[in-house]
Amino acid sequence: MESKHITLLAVESSCDETAASVVRDGREVLSNVIASQIDLHTIYGGVVPEIASRKHIENVIPVIEQALAEAGMTIKDMDGICVTYGPGLVGALLVGVGAAKAISYAAGKPLIGVHHIEGHISANYICHKELEPPFLCLVASGGHSHLVMVNDYGEYDIIGRTRDDAAGEAFDKVARSIGLGYPGGPKIDAVSRQGNKNAIPFPRASVEGAPYDFSFSGVKSAVLNYINGCRMKGESYSQADIAASFQEAVVDVLVSHTMLAAENFGVKEVAMAGGVACNSALRAKMQEACDSRKYRLYYPEPVFCTDNAAMIGAAGYYEFIKGRQDGWDLNAVPGLKLANNVKLANSANSANCKKVVDKEA
Ligand code: KG4
Ligand code: ZN
Helix, strand or coil, rough: CCCCCCCCEEECCCCEEEEEEEECCCCCEEEEEEEECCHHHHCCEECHHHHHHHHHHHHHHHHHHHHHHCCCHHHHCCCCCEEEEECHHHHHHHHHHHHHHHHHHHHHCCEEEEHHHHHHHHHHHHCCCCCCEEEEEEEECCCCEEEEEEEEEEEEEEEEECCCHHHHHHHHHHHCCCCCCCCHHHHHHHHHCCCCCCCCCCCCCCCCCCCCCCCCCHHHHHHHHHHHHHHHHCCCCCCHHHHHHHHHHHHHHHHHHHHHHHHCCCEEEEEECCCCHHHHHHHHHHHHHHHHHHCCEEEEHHHHHHCCCCCHHHHHHHCCCCCCCCCCCCCCCCCCCCCCCCHHHHCCCCCCCCEECCCCC
């Protein structure tokens, strides 16, 4: 007799993507629908929370219907409904949480709230069927830069985090300041190919006494100072050289901190997750570093690195099989934490979707 599969519907709306997916047994993606709002927010240079929430309301039901249709299933075939309930923009999260609660109540299906970062990490399970904890994961996105020890499914220790900007946030702000526009990461990645990564020695910051923490606001300011200096001297500057040198500085720090953590924690399995894990220079340099130490490196394919609902279905599956289920009081938690680690005491993650328009840069 064929063993029973667990099929889950997953919903994600924490920032500017309305997404729904049907995932079987945590690792097999039957459908993955993503309605991106990037075009809408590009004119403002970043995500405008109120516009994001309104767009999620318009998109959420059609996206869920499409995900079920593409999987060739109906809500009756689902074993449960997973939804991102934090961290993220509160108004955006509320749309997904509200929709998931209504559907699960109406259909009489279990509801499972999922942590967005846990989703990013779990995207690796989709792309690497053999990957199992324990492993070290670098989570680098528009809102987060964390080094996470994945001890077991759903069991994490955050061993490092950013003290200021997230890596993707720095990419987005620098891109804006050199005239590349939003979203900055993919544009800097592309332009860097024409630039010299050693042209400008931008700083590689580390935090005293916290070797796994990150700080990216200094390199962002250094880029602005460099541009202002050139302008004041009436000198021209190369957009490609700035992009390539900035990218190299960020990638250097991400790779060296990850390698230090892997070494000190005795881990030989290293993973990456989040939008910045799409970066070609990061992938190449991390691969080189892992190869030379005989570590195994995992990262998801690009569509599962940036925000999507399949990763929420993957993370939700491991909660579901443990029997964890949420009640109708499940609410959006914009500053939701991943693990109770002392290092998080000063957490600044109430603004986890850092793609939000910021006048600073
Ligand atoms: O994971 P994600 O979709 O959203 C958050 O949870 O924040 O990540 C989006 C971030 C943006 O900051 C974007 O600029 C960055 O990931 N990103 C990249 C690349 N592709 C996306 N950064 C560097 N290089 C890329 N190729
Ligand atoms: Zn994300």
